[in-house]
Amino acid sequence: MDATMTQPTSVAGFGRALKTEEMVISMGPQHPSTHGVLRLELVVDGEVVVDVIPHLGYLHRCFEKHCEHMTNYQQVIPYADRLDYVAAMSSELGYVIAIEKMLKIKVPERVEYIRVIMAEFSRIVSHLIAIGTYGMDIGAFTPFLYCMRDRERVLDIFEQTCGARLLYNYMWVGGLSHDVQPNFVGKVKDFCSYFRPTIKELNDLLSYNKIFVRRTANVGVLPAEVALNYAVSGPVLRGSGVKWDLRKNDPYSVYDRFDFEIPVGEGKMGTVGDCWDRYMVRIHEMEQSVKIIEQAVEKLPAGDVQSAVPKRIRPDAGDVYVRTETPKGELGYYVIADGSASPFRVKVKSPCFVNLSALPAMTRGAMVADVVAILGSIDIVLGEVDR
Amino acid sequence: MKEFLIGIFQNEILVYTLMAVVPLVWVVPFALFAVWWERKISAHMQDRLGPMRTGGWHGWSQTIADILKLIQKEDIIPSAADRRLFILAPYVVFAGSYAAYAAIPFSAAYVGSEINLGLFYVISISSVVVVGLLMAGWASNNKWSLFGAMRSAAQIVSYEIPVALAILAVIMVSGTFDLQQINQAQSGWFWNWYVFQKFPLLFVAMLIYFVASLAEVNRTPFDIPEAESELVAGYHTEYGGMRFALLFLSEYANMFAVSAIAATLFLGGWNSPFGDFLSGPWWGLLWFLAKGMGFIFVQMWLRWTLPRLRVDQLMYVGWKVLIPFAFVVVIGVGFWVMAVR
Amino acid sequence: MIPQEISDVLKATFGDAVLESRIDGVLDPFVKVAPGPVKDVALFLRDNEQMLFDVLMCLSGVDYTGGRLGVVYHLHSMKRNHKLVVKTEVTVDDPHVASVESVWKTANWHEREAFDLYGIVFDGHPDLRRILMPYDWQGHPLRKDYKVPEFYNGMKVPY
Numbered sequence: 001m002d003a004t005m006t007q008p009t010s011v012a013g014f015g016r017a018l019k020t021e022e023m024v025i026s027m028g029p030q031h032p033s034t035h036g037v038l039r040l041e042l043v044v045d046g047e048v049v050v051d052v053i054p055h056l057g058y059l060h061r062c063f064e065k066h067c068e069h070m071t072n073y074q075q076v077i078p079y080a081d082r083l084d085y086v087a088a089m090s091s092e093l094g095y096v097i098a099i100e101k102m103l104k105i106k107v108p109e110r111v112e113y114i115r116v117i118m119a120e121f122s123r124i125v126s127h128l129i130a131i132g133t134y135g136m137d138i139g140a141f142t143p144f145l146y147c148m149r150d151r152e153r154v155l156d157i158f159e160q161t162c163g164a165r166l167l168y169n170y171m172w173v174g175g176l177s178h179d180v181q182p183n184f185v186g187k188v189k190d191f192c193s194y195f196r197p198t199i200k201e202l203n204d205l206l207s208y209n210k211i212f213v214r215r216t217a218n219v220g221v222l223p224a225e226v227a228l229n230y231a232v233s234g235p236v237l238r239g240s241g242v243k244w245d246l247r248k249n250d251p252y253s254v255y256d257r258f259d260f261e262i263p264v265g266e267g268k269m270g271t272v273g274d275c276w277d278r279y280m281v282r283i284h285e286m287e288q289s290v291k292i293i294e295q296a297v298e299k300l301p302a303g304d305v306q307s308a309v310p311k312r313i314r315p316d317a318g319d320v321y322v323r324t325e326t327p328k329g330e331l332g333y334y335v336i337a338d339g340s341a342s343p344f345r346v347k348v349k350s351p352c353f354v355n356l357s358a359l360p361a362m363t364r365g366a367m368v369a370d371v372v373a374i375l376g377s378i379d380i381v382l383g384e385v386d387r
Numbered sequence: 388m389k390e391f392l393i394g395i396f397q398n399e400i401l402v403y404t405l406m407a408v409v410p411l412v413w414v415v416p417f418a419l420f421a422v423w424w425e426r427k428i429s430a431h432m433q434d435r436l437g438p439m440r441t442g443g444w445h446g447w448s449q450t451i452a453d454i455l456k457l458i459q460k461e462d463i464i465p466s467a468a469d470r471r472l473f474i475l476a477p478y479v480v481f482a483g484s485y486a487a488y489a490a491i492p493f494s495a496a497y498v499g500s501e502i503n504l505g506l507f508y509v510i511s512i513s514s515v516v517v518v519g520l521l522m523a524g525w526a527s528n529n530k531w532s533l534f535g536a537m538r539s540a541a542q543i544v545s546y547e548i549p550v551a552l553a554i555l556a557v558i559m560v561s562g563t564f565d566l567q568q569i570n571q572a573q574s575g576w577f578w579n580w581y582v583f584q585k586f587p588l589l590f591v592a593m594l595i596y597f598v599a600s601l602a603e604v605n606r607t608p609f610d611i612p613e614a615e616s617e618l619v620a621g622y623h624t625e626y627g628g629m630r631f632a633l634l635f636l637s638e639y640a641n642m643f644a645v646s647a648i649a650a651t652l653f654l655g656g657w658n659s660p661f662g663d664f665l666s667g668p669w670w671g672l673l674w675f676l677a678k679g680m681g682f683i684f685v686q687m688w689l690r691w692t693l694p695r696l697r698v699d700q701l702m703y704v705g706w707k708v709l710i711p712f713a714f715v716v717v718i719g720v721g722f723w724v725m726a727v728r
Numbered sequence: 729m730i731p732q733e734i735s736d737v738l739k740a741t742f743g744d745a746v747l748e749s750r751i752d753g754v755l756d757p758f759v760k761v762a763p764g765p766v767k768d769v770a771l772f773l774r775d776n777e778q779m780l781f782d783v784l785m786c787l788s789g790v791d792y793t794g795g796r797l798g799v800v801y802h803l804h805s806m807k808r809n810h811k812l813v814v815k816t817e818v819t820v821d822d823p824h825v826a827s828v829e830s831v832w833k834t835a836n837w838h839e840r841e842a843f844d845l846y847g848i849v850f851d852g853h854p855d856l857r858r859i860l861m862p863y864d865w866q867g868h869p870l871r872k873d874y875k876v877p878e879f880y881n882g883m884k885v886p887y
């Protein structure tokens with residue numbers, strides 16, 4: 001039983017094909033499962049989708065143009081938050097690393113460890129939303145609420161650290177805006193011991209549910225070569241069987257000091273690279289993130305988080321491309337400096353934008369319900385797609 | 388009850404009208420209650436609380452507040468919609484759901500119509516709902532509603548067959564179509580209920596009937612026609628205000644109708660499980676409603692636990708899983724009944 | 729392969745098409761290529777056994793002011809684990825660059841974005857239309873001399 005459905009093209013006894021027409025239907029900008037304002041133009045023949053044409057730009061907020069008109073480099077950071085607003089810490093991290101590389105600053109160890117902890121928390125938070133909303137798209141309403149409940153705990157930790165739950169302006173060039181609260185280590189350890197069993201609960205409820213597997217296995221298969229040609233990254237690439245994670249293959253910050261595994265899609269329930277694989281990669285990544293957080297919090301060194309923050313940020317003329325592994329994939333910041341106090345050009349290579357471009361390749365012969373499943377498994381955030 | 392009312396009023400037409408209205412007295416408050424109940428059940432399963440404030444204790448009047456809001460809403464009909472069908476569709480859906488109550492005995496003393504083809508009538512009249520759904524989807528002039536209506540029609544028509552086969556098994560055992568007589572045949576202690584007869588065949592028949600009836604009433608895992616995440620709200624996307632309230636009401640009326648039939652056919656209807664203890668016309672009503680509500684609870688429980696099936700998987704389950712099993716049950720029960728005789 | 733070797737091979741293979749290469753003194757070593765032969769260089773970089781640049785990480789449009797636009801390609805090889813930056817430059821009056829969409833499929837949307845925001849025309853692109861701005865927008869917003877139009881379809885733009 002596969003995702004394609006053969007259409008009857010002749011009525012028995014007449015010998016001539018019954019004329020069918022393709023219908024153009026718009027999964028419009030306002031739709032419960034397009035995860036934001038995205039317009040998908042579907043050309044359907046009955047229930048089978050013949051073509052998918054994405055229309056973007058509904059959330060284009062001219063981030064790159066704004067960056068050129070900022071009075072200094074630090075002002076870009078709140079805007080960088082708002083790119084992938086679900087995992088804001090990861091979006092900030094790439095930008096500050098790029099500027100620090102241009103200024104040739106080395107940040108204190110404490111800052112590096114806290115940044116890693118925050119980035120991994122934001123990975124957990126983003127994957128919880130991805131999994132919860134994915135369950136909702138497939139029709140299971142309850143896991144979404146469970147994911148939100150667990151997410152609230154992480155947002156509490158964020159709030160106690162920097163005062164904000166969703167958009168932080170926490171990572172500054174050369175340091176952090178606030179040091180962590182006094183009982184941070186205890187709270188983080190509490191969360192880790194609370195969270196591990198809930199991942200198992202999520203697996204029992206959703207991941208191995210027969211109906212869920214039927215809806216997602218063998219659906220939206222993306223072969224590895226096609227994935228690489230489309231420069232897909234993150235869980236979508238790892239779901240297709242390619243073991244590539246920037247934290248291990250091109251380490252930045254202090255990721256090379258931690259011991260963790262890279263989950264890869266193996267086609268356990270269907271084909272390698274189907275929606276279930278991408279979903280399971282996210283679940284396993286959450287477990288690995290908890291592992292990294294526990295290790296980081298054990299070794300958290302003392303120090304001052306603002307000792308390396310420069311007074312003036314005026315890099316020499318030049319350009320740099322820095323990429324980090326965000327929950328959605330490989331986020332790249334290409335920053336061109338011209339020697340003045342504001343950036344000349346900031347180009348954001350957004351993983352969601354690139355992953356979304358592979359959508360037509362994944363929906364060959366799928367049905368309308370499958371398009372929803374495939375779009376959910378790519379896990380896009382329109383803030384990042386449109387910038 | 389009919390004789391009692393005739394004794395009072397002496398006018399047969401008035402009495403029949405009153406008897407026809409009695410299920411409405413149950414159905415409308417039940418729908419109000421069921422919406423609140425569903426919100427509470429879903430909330431507690433999802434680790435939250437649900438309505439807590441409207442009316443005081445656990446938000447019991449939330450649905451009443453919702454109905455008041457819906458009544459005073461502006462009646463919007465899309466300009467390109469087919470006006471007559473658009474307006475007519477909710478009434479057809481409600482009529483189809485409500486007409487099934489005519490043959491269901493609520494208690495030993497009350498049955499809307501003493502028709503000796505009760506089951507046959509019930510199965511056929513509930514198919515009128517499909518026509519209403521198709522009208523709603525088509526008349527909305529909205530491609531997504533059309534999708535929902537098409538899927539719904541395919542789904543309901545396909546799942547009529549396992550429903551009919553499961554009911555056929557019960558008819559073979561009871562020998563009659565009349566629901567009141569089926570109830571009387573299950574009197575006594577709970578082991579006389581049909582679910583325990585010809586074990587395990589009629590138990591399997593109950594499971595088949597229950598699953599197929601979920602598809603009949605468009606509940607998850609078969610709620611593709613109104614799949615919230617794909618089709619916004621499927622065939623009732625364009626409906627607002629009281630029209631939407633009527634469609635919603637008929638969904639819950641339909642849910643209770645199929646639960647009531649399941650309770651009647653398999654769990655003894657208005658019979659008390661303890662034989663003569665706690666039985667009588669009023670106790671019978673209570674037992675009947677309790678059994679119906681038990682099935683409703685399971686329906687709601689399933690809705691918040693399981694994901695939904697894709698439409699071709701849904702067809703697969705109906706045609707290639709439920710129907711073969713239903714055939715086996717029917718043949719098995721047939722042989723058993725003949726062998727015993 | 730280290731960047732110096734890559735640059736030498738490119739210069740040897742393409743001669744005049746390679747305009748410049750900076751290896752030392754920059755954070756990201758780059759090679760500057762003429763806009764016409766970009767596609768041939770791209771094919772060579774992807775298919776040559778020593779290069780094997782199978783991933784186009786990023787394709788950015790740039791406005792260098794003074795009437796010059798540019799495209800910057802960031803390439804990466806999974807198998808050989810090396811990176812390269814390829815740059816080209818065109819003038820505002822003749823902003824044509826060969827499209828690399830047939831080499832790396834990911835360039836499809838990136839080139840649409842560069843066209844949309846800078847007006848760089850990619851020859852050979854199968855479907856070059858705007859991607860982020862509305863399809864009937866006038867002007868190319870990310871250029872340094874861009875003036876926001878007053879009206880768009882009868883609606884006042886700056887508020």
